[in-house]
Amino acid sequence: MAVQYILGLDFGTDSVRAVVVNAQSGKEEANQVAYFKRWTKGQYCDPARNQFRQHPQDYIDSMEEAVEGALAQLPSSAGEAVAGIGIDTTGSTPCPVDRGGTPLALKAPFKDNPNAMFVLWKDHTAVKEAEQINELARSWGGVDYTKYEGGIYSSEWFWAKILHVLREDPKVAAEAHSWVEHADWMPALLTGNTDPLTLKRSRCAAGHKAMWHPEWDGLPSEEFLVKLDPLLKGLRERLFRETYTSDVKAGELTEEWAGRLGIPAGIAVAVGAFDAHIGAVGGGIGPATLTKIMGTSTCDMIVAPDAEVGDKQVAGICGQVDGSIVPGLIGLEAGQSAFGDVYAWLVNLLYWPLQYAESVPDDPETKEKLRQDIKDKLLQNLTEEAARIPPGQSGLLALDWLNGRRTPDADQSLKGAIIGLSLGTDAPRIFRALVEATAYGSRAIVERFRNEGVAIQDVVALGGIAQKSPFVMQVTADVLNMPIKVATSEQTCALGAAMFAAVAAGIYNNVAEAQEKMGSGFSRTYTPDAANAKVYDRLYEQYLQLGRTLEQQLREL
């Protein structure tokens, strides 16, 4: 049989990665990243207000650049061998679209309006709206629509963001016919069906972020939405009722996009889904395995048979949705709002004196490169020195909620804290305390799942931190007191997307078969140290106590 390739497109926070995967072996034949240009310059964002928006043109430009770059690494015939496309994106990252499904920012009057763009997952401008959704869901007398999303709706999610933008921007509100998730829009664009009413919506996005559930026939009722705000009147009917898992074909690649990307027209494009969920599949997820995607934040994924979870709602997580990760199993999602971002915060803090050296060189790109090199070196030095401090000997205790808390019990109004400072507290001690704090945050998620009856027997780690920081991984294994296996593939999101597309293209019968044939295995296992685990058992209790003690005061700051 002739070799078949699958194109996996992984849209992350800063860039898109195109990976050409061998459909038979799972081997990653070529791999190209392209950064979002407007985003990299900080356009349309206001970090002080936690406003993070992305321009749809960034996605288009970078996708073309990445695909072209990846194919250029292979013989010129490679493009012809591509048999399917799988796509994952960040989420919830919704965008207002017009009647034809075009993102408003692609229309001239809105081209520089951040409210007409994709509202990135980590945008926290909708804190108030999330609070109102939570209040109404509990008080309105009907079904609590948050119950399959952990019982607490987050400001990072679909409806909160939509409502915030509609309230803030009457011009956008007037023009927004419907809304699409980034994961829905990319396949829609490539298959030429962007009609908001018929494009194939992701089960994963809808079920985890949009309060979609078969129990109430899809999205929350019109009555509920109008009670929330009359601005939402009629929107439900302009959104969707059906949703699809990513083993389903969203459609076929159009002639136009085939030409632009240099691959065959008519090939299968799979329904999109969120990076974490698809990455978990790429990392080999199965029942009782917690898959932890560790980057700037974490996503913690489990799949469980319906019999294990049953009708029960798991409290305080980000959601439980049939088929949102692996078709046929309940996908459960949790996560930490900041993980690597917590370490990056300390590096940025320590970088502060160095900004004054930035007058040289003149060229912005060289400057950015230098800046990043210095920060990488700082992180490396911090890691080396912090690793020499024994567990619990920093003298410090920290809370890792620098970007709010996603799970357990979402609360974006929480903040971070460091206590125990003395005149001898130095940067490595603070770094160690922050690493320990993010590990305690991981443990709080594990304990919540177990307390809710979901079995966890082992942990698989994916993502940049898992690949690059043995120190962080060892501390996390010690705190969790469980071995952590690291997947061999550094591109499990793109690999997972390719697995789904291989099923959608008819190469495999189901996801388990694709995982077996295309999976990369594990490169390393971090085994917990028994003595350290004992120390951390005690410190973890102090962490929980500190959180309980400070929660109310942190919300008021």
Added chain:
Amino acid sequence: MAVQYILGLDFGTDSVRAVVVNAQSGKEEANQVAYFKRWTKGQYCDPARNQFRQHPQDYIDSMEEAVEGALAQLPSSAGEAVAGIGIDTTGSTPCPVDRGGTPLALKAPFKDNPNAMFVLWKDHTAVKEAEQINELARSWGGVDYTKYEGGIYSSEWFWAKILHVLREDPKVAAEAHSWVEHADWMPALLTGNTDPLTLKRSRCAAGHKAMWHPEWDGLPSEEFLVKLDPLLKGLRERLFRETYTSDVKAGELTEEWAGRLGIPAGIAVAVGAFDAHIGAVGGGIGPATLTKIMGTSTCDMIVAPDAEVGDKQVAGICGQVDGSIVPGLIGLEAGQSAFGDVYAWLVNLLYWPLQYAESVPDDPETKEKLRQDIKDKLLQNLTEEAARIPPGQSGLLALDWLNGRRTPDADQSLKGAIIGLSLGTDAPRIFRALVEATAYGSRAIVERFRNEGVAIQDVVALGGIAQKSPFVMQVTADVLNMPIKVATSEQTCALGAAMFAAVAAGIYNNVAEAQEKMGSGFSRTYTPDAANAKVYDRLYEQYLQLGRTLEQQLREL
């Protein structure tokens, strides 16, 4: 009348300063600092264990260097016009001495033994001993000897330090016949009377730090001390019963020291006292004026007529002693264990990445100079940026106990904290929060005095921070909601010492007369901003709440 000079010697934490003061006008004619050489190199100290020791030879060498340097700035006849010497030092800074009153570290077998040296005020190795003193004072059934020292004995003080050293070092314990405060030893040395039984001991040191009080005829009873630890048996009789205020002559300058310093033999050397107390006199202290000496830490001083304080013990301060500041008035002392040190902590933290640049230059002195210049520049940049953040807008709340808490309610086991961290928290925001926290710490002292019936009508600020940081001073005035006057003299400690020596030498009849003739007045007043004061009223309550919430957990870290 021919001009008369007084030599004021101010022994600080890092250096001694010699100031030649005109006895008639108070004008500072010459001024020379000399740093303690062994101390500057970090010898005999272990900051990680909070062990800070100073070698007596450092005091001798630096005193000679400073006096020589000051006199060299004046016509060669100036030395002959010196009519008295006044001395202040840090404290409680005790040292073990032999039968003749020689500090053990000046004897060959002990020359490099930190336990044979002066235990600097900020040494916190005696935390356990202070706890035992407090427990025993409450439980033994006799008088509570801590009652005139605020009711809580500190690890920074005389008996705790003595007991710690005796327990830790049997060789020192065997050789230590008696103990002297730095403030007692310097005049003793210069007047040739170092006999521990007859040298004139400072009322200030004894009353504030050694539980000396006329109510129980001097030091705590032998019974109490032996109950505390049999190691203390007999020591009481080898210490002292009488104490003296600094308007009293300790003795006359010996021929030997007259020769070494280049000033006349036989001139009056006043009894020594602590820098803060003497500095308050140099700054013009009088009833209802809180004098705040603001440097690495603060000392907060008030004098009150006996009628105002009466028999009442003011709770949670560092002590109340008749004549410890101004003879004839009750001297009340409080303070913050870290003030400028809190800012220096942040600067050191931010300096961490810069340490890697330290390979150049090679020469240690140039290196240290560069290091200090960079740190000064950092502090200046932090100040400029923090000053632009409105009150209460850092998003942070901090506790200033990075070196424990001295008052109210001494507790060296407390630590600092910063809460409210977000991914947008930068160095200037942290600096602003720390400055606000040290100001809240100042306010907690003011409120304690007022709650205990001690009137405070205005504030006079002395010390490095008062002179150099308008930003910190304005925040402090806003938080206290009181005007703060800054004394014109930058050397109020040396000036105050000179005032006392002028009385001891018979030039003036009493301290008030010396203050009137020699005082420097005020160079600047910081007036509180009413709107800011209102914001801080609210934030101060949050600070108090945070402290109450975290106290127990901070002690356990």
